[in-house]
Amino acid sequence: MQKLTLKKIARELDVSISTVSKSLKDSPEISEDTKQKIKAFAELYNYRPNTIALSLKNRKTKTLGVIIPEIVHHFFTTVVSGIEKVANEKDYTVIIGLSNESFEKEVTNMEKLANGSIDGFILSVSRETQLKKDYHHLLETIDHGMPVVLFDRTIPEIECDKVVVDDTEGARNAVKKLLALGCKRIALITTEAHVNVGELRTAGYKDALIESGIGISEELILKLKDEFNEEGMEDNLNTTIELFLRNNPQVDGIFAVNEKYALTAIKAARSLGKDIPDDIKVIGFTDGVLSKYATPSLTTVSQHGVQLGEKAAELLIRRLEEDDYEPPYQTVVVETRLIERESTSIT
Amino acid sequence: MQKLTLKKIARELDVSISTVSKSLKDSPEISEDTKQKIKAFAELYNYRPNTIALSLKNRKTKTLGVIIPEIVHHFFTTVVSGIEKVANEKDYTVIIGLSNESFEKEVTNMEKLANGSIDGFILSVSRETQLKKDYHHLLETIDHGMPVVLFDRTIPEIECDKVVVDDTEGARNAVKKLLALGCKRIALITTEAHVNVGELRTAGYKDALIESGIGISEELILKLKDEFNEEGMEDNLNTTIELFLRNNPQVDGIFAVNEKYALTAIKAARSLGKDIPDDIKVIGFTDGVLSKYATPSLTTVSQHGVQLGEKAAELLIRRLEEDDYEPPYQTVVVETRLIERESTSIT
DNA sequence: CATCCTTACGAAAACGTTATAGTGTTAATA
DNA sequence: TATTAACACTATAACGTTTTCGTAAGGATG
Numbered sequence: 001m002q003k004l005t006l007k008k009i010a011r012e013l014d015v016s017i018s019t020v021s022k023s024l025k026d027s028p029e030i031s032e033d034t035k036q037k038i039k040a041f042a043e044l045y046n047y048r049p050n051t052i053a054l055s056l057k058n059r060k061t062k063t064l065g066v067i068i069p070e071i072v073h074h075f076f077t078t079v080v081s082g083i084e085k086v087a088n089e090k091d092y093t094v095i096i097g098l099s100n101e102s103f104e105k106e107v108t109n110m111e112k113l114a115n116g117s118i119d120g121f122i123l124s125v126s127r128e129t130q131l132k133k134d135y136h137h138l139l140e141t142i143d144h145g146m147p148v149v150l151f152d153r154t155i156p157e158i159e160c161d162k163v164v165v166d167d168t169e170g171a172r173n174a175v176k177k178l179l180a181l182g183c184k185r186i187a188l189i190t191t192e193a194h195v196n197v198g199e200l201r202t203a204g205y206k207d208a209l210i211e212s213g214i215g216i217s218e219e220l221i222l223k224l225k226d227e228f229n230e231e232g233m234e235d236n237l238n239t240t241i242e243l244f245l246r247n248n249p250q251v252d253g254i255f256a257v258n259e260k261y262a263l264t265a266i267k268a269a270r271s272l273g274k275d276i277p278d279d280i281k282v283i284g285f286t287d288g289v290l291s292k293y294a295t296p297s298l299t300t301v302s303q304h305g306v307q308l309g310e311k312a313a314e315l316l317i318r319r320l321e322e323d324d325y326e327p328p329y330q331t332v333v334v335e336t337r338l339i340e341r342e343s344t345s346i347t
Numbered sequence: 348m349q350k351l352t353l354k355k356i357a358r359e360l361d362v363s364i365s366t367v368s369k370s371l372k373d374s375p376e377i378s379e380d381t382k383q384k385i386k387a388f389a390e391l392y393n394y395r396p397n398t399i400a401l402s403l404k405n406r407k408t409k410t411l412g413v414i415i416p417e418i419v420h421h422f423f424t425t426v427v428s429g430i431e432k433v434a435n436e437k438d439y440t441v442i443i444g445l446s447n448e449s450f451e452k453e454v455t456n457m458e459k460l461a462n463g464s465i466d467g468f469i470l471s472v473s474r475e476t477q478l479k480k481d482y483h484h485l486l487e488t489i490d491h492g493m494p495v496v497l498f499d500r501t502i503p504e505i506e507c508d509k510v511v512v513d514d515t516e517g518a519r520n521a522v523k524k525l526l527a528l529g530c531k532r533i534a535l536i537t538t539e540a541h542v543n544v545g546e547l548r549t550a551g552y553k554d555a556l557i558e559s560g561i562g563i564s565e566e567l568i569l570k571l572k573d574e575f576n577e578e579g580m581e582d583n584l585n586t587t588i589e590l591f592l593r594n595n596p597q598v599d600g601i602f603a604v605n606e607k608y609a610l611t612a613i614k615a616a617r618s619l620g621k622d623i624p625d626d627i628k629v630i631g632f633t634d635g636v637l638s639k640y641a642t643p644s645l646t647t648v649s650q651h652g653v654q655l656g657e658k659a660a661e662l663l664i665r666r667l668e669e670d671d672y673e674p675p676y677q678t679v680v681v682e683t684r685l686i687e688r689e690s691t692s693i694t
Numbered sequence: 695c696a697t698c699c700t701t702a703c704g705a706a707a708a709c710g711t712t713a714t715a716g717t718g719t720t721a722a723t724a
Numbered sequence: 725t726a727t728t729a730a731c732a733c734t735a736t737a738a739c740g741t742t743t744t745c746g747t748a749a750g751g752a753t754g
Contacts, residue, residue, distance in 0.1 A: 003463075003491060005710060016734045021712060031732060052408065052463040053710035055399045056739045063442075071431070072424045074636075081418050084445050088452075093459065095410075096443045098431050105435075112440065116350075116399040116740085144350060263640050288636075289421075293610050295642050352740060363704045368742060378702060400740035403709045463710085 004047045013041060055116070064316060065118035067097040067109055069126045069153075074288035075305050076124070079151065082309020083122055090317050103128035107137045120147040120316045122309075125155060127226060131194045147319045149312045153196050154331075161319065162331040163312045167197050167285075170301040170336030171204025172211075174283040175255050177299075177338060179212050181281055181346065183253030187220045189241065189261045195226075201257045201285055220248060224261065234264075242268035254282045259290045262298055266343065282343040296342035308334045351394045360388060402463075411663060412465035414444040414456055416473045416500075421635035422652050423471070426498065429656020430469055437664050450475035454484045467494040467663045469656075472502060474573060478541045494666045498659045500543050501678075508662045509678040510655050514544050514632075517648040517683030518551025519558075521630040522602050524646075524685060526559050528628055528693065530600030534567045536588065536608045542573075548604045548632055567595060571608065584608075589615035601629045606637045609645055613690065629690040643689035655681045 006024075010017045015034065023030050023038035024047070041047075055061040064087055068076045080096065087094050095118060097109035106126045113121070121141065129135070130153065138158050142148050151163040178186050188205045191198035206216050222244045228237045241264050245251060254269075256262035262284030266276050274280050276296055284291060287302035311332050319327070357364045362381065370377050370385035371394070388394075402408040411434055415423045427443065434441050442465060444456035453473045460468070468488065476482070477500065485505050489495050498510040525533050535552045538545035553563050569591045575584045588611050592598060601616075603609035609631030613623050621627050623643055631638060634649035658679050666674070 006712095007710075017710090018712085018734060018736090019732085022733090025712085029732065034732080048458065048462045050403075050463040050710050051459075052399055052402045053739090054712085056397075056403050056709090056741095057711050057713095059739065061399065071428050072421065074419065077419045077424055080443075081445065084418070084443075093442060093444075093464065095440060096427075096431075097440075098428065111395070112398075115395045116397040117440065260640075267642070290636055290640050293607075293637050294640060295614070353742095354740070364741085365704060365706095365743085366702085369703090372742085376702065381702080397740050400709090401742085403711095403739090404741050404743095406709065 003050070004042075004045050005050065009038065009041060009045075009047065013038060060320075061093075061117060061119050062091060063093045063095055063118045064313065065095050065097060065110075065113040065121045065123075067099055067106060067113075067121065067123035069099050069101045069124060071096070071098055074290075075152075075286055075303060078303075078305030079124075079309035079312070082306035082311075083313040084309075085306070086310050086313040086317070090313075092313075092317060099126040099129075101127045103132055103134065110137050110141060114141050114144070114146060118146075119320050120149070122149045122151060122312045122316055124151050124153045127195060130155075130196055147316055149316045151308055151312045155196075159329055161312075161315045161329050163308050163315065164331065164333055165197075165303045165308065165336055166333050167200035167336075168204040168207065170285065170303075170338075171201040171255065171257075172208045173204075173336070173338055174285070174299075174301050175205050175208035175253075176212070177340075177344065178253035178255065178281055178283060179208065179214075181253070181344060183281055184214070185217075185220065185248075185250045186253035186255060187222065187244075187248060187251045189222045189224065189244075189254060189256040189265055191257060192223055192225060198257050205255055220251065229260075237261075237264055238268060241265050242271065245269055245272055245274075252280055254280060256282070256284045259284045259286050259288050259298065259300065262300075262343075263290055263294055266294070266296070266298070277343050277345055278347060283338075287339055291339075291341065294343075296345075299341045299344040300339050301336045302339050303336055304334050350397070351389075351392050352397065356385065356388060356392075356394065360385060407667075408440075408464060408466055409438060410440045410442055410465045411660065412442050412444060412457075412460040412468045412470075414446055414453060414460075414468065414470040416446050416448045416471060418443070418445055421637075422499075422633055422650060425650075425652030426471075426656035426659070429653035429658075430660040431656075432653070433657050433660040433664070437660075439660075439664060446473040446476075448474045450479055450481065457484050457488060461488055461491070461493060466667050467496070469496045469498060469659045469663055471497070471499045474542060477502075477543055494663055496659045496663045496666075498655055502543075506676055508659075508666065508676050510659045510662065511678065511680055512544075512650045512655065512683055513680050514547035514683075515551040515554065517632065517650075517685075518548040518602065518604075519555045520551075520683070520685055521632070521646075521648050522552050522555035522600075523559070524687075524691065525600040525602065525628055525630060526555065526561075528600070528691060530628055531561070532564075532567065532595075532597045533600035533602060534569065534591075534595060534598045536569045536571065536591075536601060536603040536612055538604060539570055539572060545604050552602055567598065576607075581611075584611055585615060588612050589618065592616055592619055592621075599627055601627060603629070603631045606631045606633050606635050606645065606647065609647075609690075610637055610641055613641070613643070613645070624690050624692055625694060630685075634686055638686075638688065641690075643692075646688045646691040647686050648683045649686050650683055651681050 006017050006020045010020045020038055023035040066083055084094055099106035106129055135158055142160055149161045154162045154164055190202050209216050245268050254265050256265055262282055266282055269280050283299045285301045287300040291298035291300045353364050353367045357367045367385055370382040431441055446453035453476055482505055489507055496508045501509045501511055537549050556563050592615050601612050603612055609629055613629055616627050630646045632648045634647040638645035638647045
């Protein structure tokens with residue numbers, strides 16, 4: 001009832017292990033008769049080579065390590081599903097590690113997987129890592145010759161393949177859309193500066209306003225603390241945004257760097273008697289389930305997470321399989337797309 | 348720059364591999380001097396034993412295989428995060444396989460992982476598997492001595508550990524709540540019969556109505572086809588539900604077996620001029636992000652996915668580590684909880 | 695001084711593969 | 725008839741560990 005091995009087949013059929021191995025690989029060294037006999041036996045008892053033994057022998061695991069900050073998160077799961085798709089096509093397995101936005105967990109997870117379990121990493125760094133700016137674990141793994149592909153939350157200082165969304169451009173387009181719809185005073189709801197993507201989206205917001213000649217009013221920019229993202233902090237988030245809108249009654253457009261902020265802003269605006277989209281038009285970044293099902297449904301900058309994951313897996317696998325020549329590192333930019341919904345419709 | 352191994356350390360320090368191995372394990376067989384020297388060297392060059400080699404030697408991978416039907420799905424990610432949490436605590440790694448609701452992918456994924464990569468499975472069967480009722484892959488793995496823990500979508504015929512949500516009871520409570528709020532004609536929006544959990548929730552709905560003496564009206568039960576869950580089928584879902592509500596204008600309460608159906612029902616009801624919760628009160632199953640952020644926010648039966656995942660991992664790991672004595676299979680039921688929100692508030 | 699016990703290490707097997715290098719038998723060649 | 729080639733296998737090493745067993749050197753014992 002235990003797993004069948006070459007050795008057991010060999011013993012059973014009274015041949016050597018080599019003969020069994022070669023037969024199953026259809027080697028010409030073995031006579032047709034013997035091959036048939038062995039193949040039939042293996043087939044009958046459903047022989048499958050032991051993956052671990054193969055990994056040890058080949059020094060390749062055909063496994064990708066994926067480390068993400070969170071799994072209960074629409075965007076990241078979207079990326080994972082893209083990774084899984086191409087990994088599966090190319091006969092790779094994926095191991096998932098969660099950092100839970102913690103630097104330490106990110107490091108231990110990487111160290112654990114780097115000891116032979118995987119051939120390469122695909123990862124998006126934790127918030128804490130971005131804050132600490134401690135990248136030794138990444139540098140070391142790359143240094144040991146293990147390929148790393150960074151996605152979404154990348155790090156300029158680290159040299160490796162990267163797949164990113166064009167955050168700045170996406171934000172710029174979103175704000176330009178608001179401008180085109182006639183908004184004059186557009187607020188930005190963003191995160192604290194240390195979050196890479198938050199910064200980029202903020203830059204896009206500013207770009208658009210400067211380009212249009214309107215210029216930036218710092219009082220229209222609300223930077224929300226990370227703590228507000230934690231479980232049970234919804235009330236604080238609510239009141240902060242509401243206060244902000246109350247202090248800036250002239251706001252007629254809002255660009256938020258994520259869904260949650262955007263929807264909270266809509267709720268706050270409504271409680272202040274504003275109508276969405278008539279009085280204030282809103283666009284969020286990240287196209288998740290919320291945007292689609294909210295009332296009013298939310299116009300968003302879609303990040304195409306699946307594509308992003310696919311691209312990341314492709315880059316990694318290509319690098320793993322073409323180990324003779326070393327292509328230069330590349331950064332793939334996945335375009336964003338503005339998905340227009342009710343929160344920006346003109347009535 | 349390549350990975351350090353025992354052999355390399357041995358060569359470098361001119362001792363045998365055994366000595367190195369024993370020193371690092373602090374064996375009393377080796378003199379203090381030698382141990383210190385070797386440990387210092389290993390520390391300096393950051394030696395870490397190769398996981399694959401250990402797996403092969405110990406015939407244990409300390410890895411759990413998790414197979415779920417979908418990853419871009421709030422409930423499943425919630426479960427995975429619970430699994431990951433306890434796996435990590437107990438020093439296990441998790442490999443994720445996605446079946447994408449396909450029987451074939453479920454089978455190939457399992458076969459691939461079963462060949463040495465993992466020590467046991469935690470899985471929720473795909474819709475197609477439930478439909479086909481072909482469980483040979485599960486039976487075979489269990490037969491080969493590999494522990495399997497089924498969760499959420501379980502199979503009565505299969506003997507193994509299971510972790511489930513009390514679907515029937517949760518549904519019963521939800522419907523009783525609607526009754527307590529004064530609803531007289533409560534509709535059920537559910538899936539086709541072959542989906543296990545849909546069936547159980549339907550049973551709970553019926554139970555509650557029978558208990559209350561109201562009885563069941565088949566015309567108040569809407570069974571939605573699986574196809575409606577696919578991408579781009581939102582319109583069909585919408586119109587079907589709207590038609591249903593139009594045909595049953597007397598409905599004053601709705602119980603839906605998932606968030607999406609509940610929210611779509613709310614939208615449809617509103618477009619028919621009904622107010623939620625004044626005219627119709629709505630409760631959904633599954634507490635996801637949508638419920639919380641919808642307007643009106645949705646009262647739901649929360650499934651406590653994290654707990655479910657934790658429990659599943661605990662069961663599996665216990666079985667893996669206590670391989671001498673074999674505890675009987677158990678089915679753990681995780682209680683649901685009704686989370687009341689705006690869709691059932693009395694104004 | 696031969697025997698015995700420590701001490702401190704090394705050799706070897708094993709986990710399950712694959713690939714390279716033999717090896718024995720038979721048949722073909724010069 | 726001696727040499728060689730082809731055939732059909734087997735032995736072995738290797739991947740990186742751990743662990744059991746073996747052993748050389750040195751000191752204690754009778």
